[in-house]
Amino acid sequence: MALKILITGGAGFIGSHVVRRFVKNYPDYLIVNLDKLTYAGNLANLIDIENSSNYRFIKGDIVDSSFIDKLFEDERFDAVVHLAAESHVDRSIVSPLDxxxxxxxGTVNLLNAARKYWKSNYENKRFYHVSTDEVYGTLGEDGMFTEDTAYDPHSPYSASKASSDHFVRAYADTYGMNTVISNCSNNYGSFHFPEKLIPLAINNIKNNKPVPVYGKGENIRDWLWVEDHARAIDVIFHNAKSGETYNVGGHNEWKNIDLIRLLCNIMDQKLGREPGSSEKLISFVTDRAGHDLRYAIDSTKLQRELGWTPSLQFEEGLEKTVDWYLANEEWLENVTSGNYQKYYEDQY
Ligand code: NAD
Ligand code: DAU
Structure with missing residues (x-):
């Protein structure tokens, strides 16, 4: 069936992988990418598919309710896959209101427009909200987050994502909307903005700059290759029952310091440096306020019900990621210098 799908935040890290996957795998669909092009949105992430006949880009802000209302009225979407967000925890500590x-x-504006224009036909119109494992708070040494774990967010970022998840569920319960939510662990891979741990460390090691590790580096994250997340979103979008939630994760927990040491070894090899030389760049710095100790995701439900499993071992994925950053120096240079934003100011 041909569908017209609005993907929000499609110029960002995960969104660009989701847009690419849908454009390539579903030639009958029309994929409309709505993105404000904040500092994190970059159309260079989509250069390989930007001229596809089943793809369109619209620049716009989900916070602007009149714009969103008009967009839904004009475009008559069949579904929404909602990824647009402010995504960086450290920035949320500085500017919670953003x-x-x-x-x-922004999420409520999308829900309101969907509610208004889909009212008589909810069962055939899907609202898919992409969320994070951070809504569950933090774990001690044992245990994993399941779909039944109570929400306990600690950062302004996770509190805002938790709130948006609650609104999505409230619109399903109150108005009968067809909604799905997935909560995923830390993604890594190509087009990751170099403010996040892995691309920041790759960029700093490459340029012989200190690699900041918060606290003692003992916090633990579960890492998933971004293309595996995009595949999970595809599977969930097409197969989940209305009202469902799925956890998505890599079963791949790493202490930050161990991850950074592994990355340093890979970088030494790739850059032809003496073994151990990149590790000398590690610099322990003041911890993040309210830093969650450990995340671990139990994605058994997704595996059991929809047959999804991660495809890539972490070491292999990390090496692929390093190769990508070293082969795409211009992308990295444009992003870190801010040149890409000047380009959009001229274009849009
Ligand atoms: P990102 O910061 O790389 O991209 C966010 C995109 O949203 C950017 O293109 C940005 O321009 C756009 N955007 C921001 N504000 C907007 C607005 N007001 N209107 C329209 N567009 C706007 O984020 P990401 O890491 O790709 O995350 C995407 C989604 O996945 C987010 O909802 C995030 O919470 C969730 N998530 C991320 C991770 C992760 O590890 N990165 C893990 C789980 C869930
Ligand atoms: O768990 C999913 C979440 O993962 C997503 O919802 C967020 O959008 C995404 O940004 C990510 O959040 P984190 O805070 O876990 O990612 P970040 O890359 O910022 O940090 C990963 C870990 O590394 C975390 O424990 C903090 C630490 N860190 C981070 C940076 C940027 C450092 O030690 N040094 C750093 O310079």
Whole structure:
């Protein structure tokens, strides 16, 4: 069946992988990518598919309710896959309100427009909300987050994502909307903005700059290759029952310091440096305020019900990621210098 799908945040890290996957795998669909092109949105992430006949880009802000209402009225979407968000925890500590506006108000604006224009036909119109494992808070040494874990967010980012998840469920319960939510662990891979741990460390090691590790580096994250997340979103979008939630994760927990040491070894090899030389760049710095100790995701439900499993071992994925960053120096240079934003100011 031909579908017209609105993907929000499609110029960002995960969104660009989701857009690419849908454009390539579903030639009958029309994929409309709505993105504000904040500092994190970059159309260079989509250069390989930008001229596809089943793809369109629209620049716009999900916080602007009149714009969103008009967009839904004009475009008559069949479904929404909602990824647009402020996504960086450290920025949320500095500017919480930006996160409330985009992540909470922006999500409610989309829900309101969907509600208004889909009213008589909810069963055939899907609202898929992409969320994070951070809504569950933090774990001690044992245990994993399941879909039944109570929400306990600690950062302004995770509080805003938790709030948006609650609104999505409230619209399903109150108005009968067809909604699905997935909560995923830390992604890594190509087009990851170099403010996040892995691409920041790759960029700094490459340039012989200190690699900041918060606290003692003992916090633990579960890492998933971004293309495996995009595949999970595809599987869930097409197969989940209305009202369902799925956890998505890599079964791949790493202490930050161990991850950074592994990355240093890979970088030494790739850059032809003396073994151990990149590790000398590690610099322990003041910890993040409210830093969650450990995330671990139990994605058994997704595996059991929809047959999804991660495809890539972490060491292999990390090496592929390093190769990508070293082969795409211009992308990295444009992003870190801010040149890509000047380009959009001229274009849009
Ligand atoms: P990102 O920061 O790389 O991309 C976010 C995109 O949203 C950017 O293209 C940005 O321009 C756009 N955007 C921001 N504000 C907007 C607004 N007001 N209107 C329209 N567009 C706007 O983020 P990401 O890491 O790709 O994350 C995408 C989604 O996945 C987010 O909802 C995030 O919470 C969720 N998520 C991320 C991870 C992760 O590890 N990165 C893990 C789980 C869930
Ligand atoms: O768990 C999913 C979440 O993963 C997503 O919802 C977020 O959008 C995404 O940004 C990510 O959040 P984290 O805070 O876990 O990612 P980040 O890359 O910022 O940090 C990963 C870990 O590394 C975390 O424990 C903090 C630490 N860190 C981070 C940076 C940027 C450092 O030690 N040094 C750093 O310079």
């Amino acid at each position: 996160f409330v506006m985009t992540n909470v108000v």
